[in-house]
Amino acid sequence: MTPDRRLHAYRPDIADAALKGRVESELFVTGTPAQVAVPVIGLRPQPDLAVGIDTELLLGEAVTIFERRDGWCWVKALSDGYVGYLPEKTLTEGQAEPTHVVWTQRSPLYPVPELRKPHVAVLSMGSRVRVVGEAEARGNHYVVLDDGTALYAKHVRPIGAEAHGDYITIAAMFLETPYLWGGRSGLGIDCSGLVQLAMAMVGRAAPRDADMQASSLGDPIDRAELKRGDLVFWKGHVAIMEDAETIIHANGHTMTVARENFAAAVERIGWLYEQPTGYRRPVR
Known part of the structure; x- marks a missing residue:
């Protein structure tokens, strides 16, 4: 099976040395460490500002640089393994670790x-x-x-201090935040970015995209078991159960992070994404 390009740094001309023997490439490199030096920056699948972002990285987050070319760096984020391109000027090297x-x-x-x-x-x-x-x-x-x-x-x-409250409480802090495709910050966020960032703030790792979360985050459950903190998935979308009847999700309907009745959301979303594809309970 071809490795997911979102999580594996490989191209025909250059690849992460950790992938040697798994992929074919002309050159394998170990990469160099760096940190994001701007408040927030979009990570793109191509070195082109006109191309939509896959996700965002925040100030101080660590990356590994595999290539520098024409003002761009091809990198892998250490937090979730996401691979893509960042403008070279948004990175810094040799900085002390954040505290x-x-x-x-x-x-x-x-x-x-x-x-x-x-x-x-x-x-x-x-x-x-x-x-x-x-x-x-x-x-x-x-x-x-x-x-x-x-x-x-x-x-x-x-860093490392325990959060007050659970990740659902943190997700609720983002209510009314604008929806942004690929967003992962308090300035704009998407559905899976909300799940990932809220969980990260209580020390719980989560994959970046909804399809990744739907296949690996926690354990599958039945709809009848849903309670606070569980996740509901549609094709290309994820929502957090605030309680047995209410979800919190970043969505393109309100273009914000919103609170919505779960049953009403299932009916509303159905015409576009059909019925939920699954339910999962993140490991506590």
Whole structure:
């Protein structure tokens, strides 16, 4: 079977050395480590800004670079193994490991620890930063990053710290966030991106795309067993059960992350995607 190009870095001219013996290629390379250096960037199947994105990577996330050419890097994301192209200028090498992760849906990044200063960027939940100090200003507590910029301290937590609540609670924090095909941030997100990012915030790994989640995330269950935290799949779509009667999902109907009655959603979605294709319970 041909390896999935989304998760395996191989082309006829170059491939990941880890795939030697499994695929044919002229050259096998081990790659070099790097980090995303911008708040959010789309990962594309081709080195062309006019091509739609497959997914997104966030500030501080780690990648392996297999090729640099014409201002693009062909990479593999360490978090979920997704392969694609990023503009070379969006990556940095040799950086120290991040220490903290953003825990709010979005957080303004300030040039100095002072909320009245114009912010220089907006970071999404899941962004990884390196904290080197702390500061107080006007009664507010900030963390100072290695480049001198600052975030409100309550918006970050040490990497590895347990989340308050479950992944469904975190998913609900994204309600009204715009739907974005391939999106995986607090600025715009798609259905499987919502599942993956919410689970990541409580230390639970999930594949990136709905078809991957439908075949490998947790255990299959029957519709009659559905409860809070279970997943419902349609062809090309996934929703999270908030309770036995309600789902949360990023969807193209409202173009947002929305809360919807499950039975009504099944009826509404049916004309386009037919009936749900399966139900799964993520391993707790």
